[in-house]
Amino acid sequence: MSGDLAYEEALAIVLREARALAVEQRAPQDAQGLVLAEAVASEVDLPPFDNSAMDGFALRAAGETLAAGREFDVRGSQVAGDAAATAGEGAWEIMTGARMPDGLDSVVPIERVEILARTGEARPSRIRLAADVRPGDNVRLRGEDIASGAPAVPAGRRIGANELMVLASLGVPSIAVRRRVRVAIINTGRELVDDPAQPLASGEIRNSNGPYLAARVEAAGAEVVLRETVTDEPEVFLAVLERALAAGADVVLSTGAVSMGRHDFVPDALRGVGADILFHKVRIRPGRPLLFARLASGALFFGLPGNPASGAVGFRFFTEAALRAMSGMAPERPLRMPLAAAWSKRAELRFHLKGLVELVDGGLRARVLKGQESFKVLPLLVANAWIVVPAESMALEAGQMVDVYGPGHLEAPMIGEVLE
């Protein structure tokens, strides 16, 4: 298939091809950064028993307010960790998190009582209420947070600290997650030099896409299984591609050699090994020569253009969509915010612009940065977001709402000082 595709058509092809990976069982603490494949419903009540929210005294209100001034004998004591106890009349000394003695239903904090008498060991034995106590005050009810049988963590959720808090609270020993996506990176170009200590010969440049993409793959929750730089010879490229697949790559990224030049060998080399080229060239800027294929092995192949911003956009808006789908996450949704200044374009392409989300007078706004040319890397140091302008929008006014994406699909724009 050839011809320039609209972004939406190209993305639909990527999502169609990106199938969710195998599911494995893991202990939650070994699943950080992985995506839950099956929802976890709670098998228990949380809290597991009624307990006190305060250090103080448990009382029996039985539906009536206990008025300030009332006095009670203290009949027992409950500390966190104590098993069920049965209370009769009177008050029980109780600590935060301690199980409510059966028969008592309200707690008065220690600072709202007067201690009238103490035992020999200085334990309070008689108290007077310094304030009214309403029924249920300061008691955390069994199942009030999560009831047994209720949904707890939904499928598609990436396991982070918050998810671990809930899973640990429920005592879930094992969860079903999708394995991490394995990605190989092949940078093509005889001009590329990887070793920063090696002086550049005439015409050579540093390989910047390699380290960038490796970092982006990790930040996207996937794993780099191979990274190599090759010259413009198809045989060399195909040998590395073999190694990438042998390393278990689910996704292979290449950079460079996908445009119109005589040395742009990637499409033909792929065809030669039976790859199905699903699209080549998308109506976007930068990154128009993007190529997407399914290899004979079943692995997905993204031929990212060589210019740094072009490859970055191909990865951010197409590869990351595939990584999400393969790990079982729902498609990403953009933020919406007003544009800081008017901006216009000449080409009817969808633009993905290096942008800066700023906090101005307590509100967010998106600024298109200077230096949008696809060879420029310095603006990436200022950028904290990608601003999207659809193909058909030619001129945008200040204040017009635009779609904004974070630097990576798991990263929201970090709002800092305005640097411009």
Ligand SMILES: Nc1nc2c(c(=O)[nH]1)N[C@H]1C(S)=C(S)[C@@H](COP(=O)(O)OP(=O)(O)OC[C@H]3O[C@@H](n4cnc5c(N)ncnc54)[C@H](O)[C@@H]3O)O[C@H]1N2
């Ligand atoms: N006649 C045409 N020429 C070009 C077209 C076109 O439509 N017709 N498209 C342009 C666009 S748009 C882009 S984007 C680039 C894409 O080119 P390739 O993907 O074939 O990449 P290369 O030609 O190999 O390299 C482009 C550029 O990027 C530099 N580069 C490559 N790899 C790296 C790397 N790993 N680290 C840093 N820089 C890299 C390379 O030296 C070139 O300057 O094609 C346009 N041309």
Ligand code: MOO
């Ligand atoms: O689209 Mo190319 O990516 O403009 O430089």
